[in-house]
Amino acid sequence: MNLADWLVRTARLMPNAPALLHGARTVATYSEWADRAARIGRGLREAYGVAPGDRVALFMANSIDYLEVLYAIWFVGAVAVPINHKLHGREAAYIVSDSGARLVLVSGDERDAAAAFQNAATVLSVESGRYRELCRYEPLSAPHAQASDSLAWLFYTSGTTGSPKGVMLSVQNLQAMSFAYFVDVDEVRPEDAALYAAPMSHGAGLYNFMHVARGARHCVPESGGFDAAEILALAETVGSLSMFAAPTMVRRLIQQARAVGHSGDGIRTIVYGGGPMYVADIEAAVEQFGPRFVQIYGQGETPMTITALSRALVADRAHPRWRDRLGSVGVAQSCVDVRIAGPTGETLPPGETGEILVRGPSVMDGYWNRPDATAETLRDGWLWTGDMGAMDEDGFVTLKDRSKDVIISGGTNIYPREVEEVLLRHDAVHGASVIGRPSAEWGEDVVAFVVITADKSPSVDELDAFCREQIARFKRPKHYVFVSALPKNNYGKVLKTELRRQLDADACL
Known part of the structure; x- marks a missing residue:
């Protein structure tokens, strides 16, 4: 299947359901979103020669256009290469060159981006008239048919050498991640809304799939990023918000909520991860907002899918080891096996610290054009994460020092x-x-x-x-x-x- 099939299916079943929101304002229904993605997809193919398997980079700030472009890329069978909008132009240029991207979609001025990329690829601004012309093409009749192992998302991460590596994520990798979300993280309902306050080039962007599959709303703040006061206001006007947040974002949101007396009404779920969360901070967050928090642990090589700490476990204070559990990253998600290994790969007993290993359908196919790095990281079917941790007798994993010094x-x-x-x-x-x-x-x-x-x-x-x-x-x-x-x-x-x-x-x- 093609990932865009989920959008097409939802558009047929719920054509008039609100889909894309800029702040509290609905700008597209599901039928309108699918139509625009199909038109832009044909435009990418006919005007820019984008073919199945081609890489298309997105060096863009959070926006409604980001979601439209993603699905346009998949409509034509191409591969999305998300690039953190905060990167220096030279860093982004390396990713564009290494991935062999045919086209780079950018926010802002095309000339500045073209200069930064040293003309390594064609540059198209989503704010330009040339981009708007793509919406005038006849829509593609259906997404390009793909095998489940087709490359869909090429995410660049850096290793200990500092050289960025392209993590190859297939359609089935992202399917497994999405299904595990429903089992281990949260249910999604049509009345819910995914809030994109963290960069869409990273985990926040990946959470679009679950909300597309369920016909939920997608809300991009008018600021395009994280603003605690804006989020609390959107909670009141949009309602039933779910968002991915780094621990520092959770901390700021709680500080703002305390200042204005907000109790979290209108926020359904905050999935936190991407860094260490102090136990005192998550205790304070639950005290302020109640049981709205879920922790996940993953990495680009197995996106969002290593362990999870459910909202019930985050809020639990009855278990005799609740504080230890709150300081952990939870238990293995349903789509993966997780174990702690010694230097030679032997499984260590409960409580001992070693490297965290993962295997399952969410684990990447390998690194783009990096067979040596792939062989080092994927061994005998297991992903060696480079993270050190310990697992207790109940399966809760606690992160220790990171072997990669990230x-x-x-x-x-x-x-x-x-x-x-x-x-x-x-x-x-x-x-x-x-x-x-x-x-x-x-x-x-x-x-x-x-x-x-x-x-x-x-x-x-x-x-x-x-x-x-x-x-x-x-x-x-x-x-x-x-x-x-x-x-x-x-x-x-x-x-x-x-x-x-x-x-x-x-x-x-």
Whole structure:
């Protein structure tokens, strides 16, 4: 099947049901959405030569257009390549080039994007007249027929080397994720509304499938992102909102709710994940809003589908180990097997820490054009996540240190090597090592330990400006620690454990 078949089916069964909302205003029914996607799909094929299997990149902010374009891409049998809109142009250009995207759809000025992508692909702005012309094409009669193992979503994530890798997700991967949502996370009803306050290029965008399948509404805030006051207002006007939120977003929403005396009315479900949630924060959230929270743990390689902590378990205070469970990421979702393994792949007993392994139909087919990385990550049918954790006797998984040293800030992964490589390009930086520091606001902050080249004395502002020119703003260090040397072992590897100890002991930060 084609993922667009779900949209077509719902449009036939519920043609007049409200589908796309900009803020509280309905801008399209399901029949209108399906019609526009079919027209744009034909336009992509005839005007831009997009064929089945071609990659089409989306470097776009959250918008109604994003949802229309996604389904237009699938209508023609092509592959969506979502790119975080906050990335630096150079970072986005790498993804466009590596994926071999034929076309890049962007928000804003086409000329700026074309320059950033160095003309590696055709660029089309969804705000342009050329894009609006696509809606005048005759609609495709049906989505392109596809096998279930056809590539549908090519999501770029970075590994320990800092080099982005394309995670290949097939139609059946996304089907399995969607079915597991209904079993393990939440039911969806036609009167519900998916709220896209987190980037649609990531997990929030993937949750569209469940709501399309059930004929629910899709609401993009007028701000295009997360604004706590706006969300509480939409809860009152739109009602029955469900949203994916990083822990920092949950924290801000609760702070705003406390300030205005909001009890969560109009919010059906908040699925939180993408970073560490402090137990005290989720306790406060449940106290303010009641049992509206579900935690999920996943990664790009098995999207949203490793473990889940149901709303009943999040709200439970009767179990003797409720606090331990609240500090976990829950139990294995229904579509996967999860186990904790030692270095050679042996299953460890309950309570012991090892690497989290996953297998099941939601696990990726591999990395795009990266057979070595695929072979390292997928072994004997198991996905080696790179995350360290322990599983108790009841199956609850608690995350420990991440073996890949990923920093998660505001729900977004930041890979130290990327930041280190940028810093080392500065002629005043002799050495650099980046780690994360716990942050009540963001989950983690980026901290850079820097060794200065002799006879140089760069300021923090200078290094910050240099980073802003090279990488996305959210990746740049929030703090700098200038040191004479980086601690290393006998093999020359930087001992980040020592840096963490130094950071903990440093009262100046």
